Amino acid sequence: MFMKNQIKSKNIVTTVSLLAMLTTGCNQEKTQAPAPTAIPVNITTAQQAQLIDSTEYVGTLEAIQRVNLAPEINGRIKQIAVQEGDFVNQGELIAELEPTQQEENVFAADANVQSQIAAFxxxxxxxxQREGEKDSTSSQVAGLRADVSRAEANLKSALADLQRATADLELAKVNHERSTFLVNSGVLPKQDLDDKTRDLNTSKATVSAQKEAVQAARSQVQTTKESLNSALSNLKVANERIQGARANVARxxxxxxxxxxxxxxxxxxxIFNRIVAPVSGIVGDFKKKKVGDYLNRGETFTTITSNNQFHLNVNVPSENLNRLKIGLPVQILNEDNSAVVSGSVNYISPIVDQSNQSVNIKVTFNNNNIFKDEKYVRTRIIWQTSPGVLIPTNAVSSLGGQKFVFVAQPGESESSLMAKQIPITVGRIQGQEFQVLSGVRPGDRIITSRILDLRNNTPVTEAELTSSTK
Known part of the structure; x- marks a missing residue:
């Protein structure tokens, strides 16, 4: 029992001694603890930058020069002059058809031309012939008009002669009456009465003859006028025939x-048996067609696509319709979100697509052998830009939903730096950087490395200084 107590006393003493030694060592260490070592960090100076308000969409590329090649006649493929995927120039032969039916049609058309020439x-x-008939009839009319004039002159002369003969008859009657009275009175011999009777009879015969002459002249005038009217009618018919003949010639x-x-x-x-390239570009596939296959008119044989210039088609949801305008900047994005192509909106559809409630916009741009037709691409529409500050995403930390950055500020000495934890408000991620809406100003020195090793007021030292202008 004594031995157990003695051993226990020794253990207590030993324990107290060890505690005393540890306490003394700790006090000495606390007294001699050196200052914290500054953490080396990378620092960048916040610069004034352009903050971009944008939205990303998926767009479709459409080659401006893309045509479907189809024959304009029916026929069998006689020759295919190019290979699928070949680059061809405008006017270059693509394929040729056998023009059997077209050649027959040409022969028939030529025969029709010759027939029409013969008819002409x-x-x-x-x-x-009709013009000759007209000339003959015209001459006949001219002669008949002369005959009518002569007949009318003869009638006029006959009427004058009849008038003279009638006057002579009246005088012969008077002389005969006077002679009869004088002879009966015994003044004149009977011979005088005989003479006057002879003269009276002669005058009567002359008047009768002149009347017949007048009647004959009138008949002649009537006959020649009838002949003239008939000739004039024939002339009219001849003119009508000439008009008809001329119409036949014109027809x-x-x-x-x-x-x-x-x-x-x-x-x-x-000529359409030759299918040629209407534009320069790359030949598409031949739709499994080969030499000897039959092509119908209008049937697509292949395509020619030029990838030199594109329309970028983007369907923008209708809720952004009021933000759309001509000239709005648009970018096609690379995998790292950098802009491969930049352009501007040059077309806004006047209607909303009912199937997806979107509005189609177009951007036209030149292609430098980067894209292919009908390719889907990521696009960014830039609604507006404003001045602000951008900081690297790796410089931002979060605590309870609040974003922070560490800003390198002067420490207790001129050469020392301290990491000051600053709460910030951020917007969108722009490239590899946050848009800072508040908390950081241009000129602030932002710590971009070893963020997890830092606390507020942690001493830091500048490992590398980079200053960038965004």
Whole structure:
């Protein structure tokens, strides 16, 4: 028992001694503890920058020059002059069709042209014949008019002769009455009465003859006038026939022109057996068509696409319709969110797509062998820009929903620095940086490394200084 107590007393003493030694060592360490070591950090100076208000969408590229090649005639493929994927220049031969039907149509059209030429020649001959008939009838009319004039002159002369004969008859009657009275009175011999009777009878015969002459002259005038009227009627008919013949000539000439035009059109169809590139570009696939296959008119054979210039089509939700305007900046983004192509809106659809309640916009840009037709691309529409501050995302830390940065500020000595924890308000991420809405100003020195090792007022030292202008 004594031995156990003695051993226990020794253990107590030993324990007290050890505690005393530890306490003494701790007091000495506390007294001799050195100052904290400054943490080396990277520091960047916040610069004035442009804050971008933007939205990203998926857009579709549409080649401005992309055409579907289709034959304008029916036929079998005789030759394919290029390979799928070849680059061709405008006007270069793509394929050729066998123009069997078109050649037959050309032969038929040529025969029709010759037939119309023959009809034209015949109508010209008929016109010359009608013109000859008219000339003959015109001469006949002129002669008959002269005959009418002569007949009318003869009638006038006969009437004058009849008038003279009538006057002579009246005088002969008077002389005969006087002679009869004088002879009966015995004044004149009977011979005088005989003479006066002879003269009276002669005057009567002359009047009768002149009347017959007048009647004959009148009949002649009537006959020549009837002949003249008949000739004038024939002349009218001749003129009408000439007009008809001239119309036939004009119609035949028009038929020639029409038949030649039809022939030209058919010959043009013969030219259409050659399918050529309407634009320069890359040949698409041939839709499994090969030499010997039959192509119908209008059937797509292949495509020619030029990737030199594109329309970027973006469907913007209708809630942003009031923000859309011509000239709005648009960017096509790379995988690292950098802009590959920049342009501006040059078209805004006047209607909203009912299927997805979006508005189509277009941006036209030149392609430098970067994109292919119908490719989907990430795009950014920049609604507006404003001055502000951007800081690297790796400089920002979060605590309870609050964003902070550490700003390097002067320490107790001129050469020392301290990490000051500053609460900030941030906006969107722009590239690899936060848009700072409040808390940081241009010129502040932002710590960008070893953020997890820092606390408020932690001493730091500048490992590397970088100053960038955004």
């Amino acid at each position: 020649t015949q109508s010209q001959s008929e016109l010359r 035949s000439k028009a038929n020639i022109d029409q038949s030649r035009g039809n022939k030209g059109s058919i010959e043009q169809e013969l």
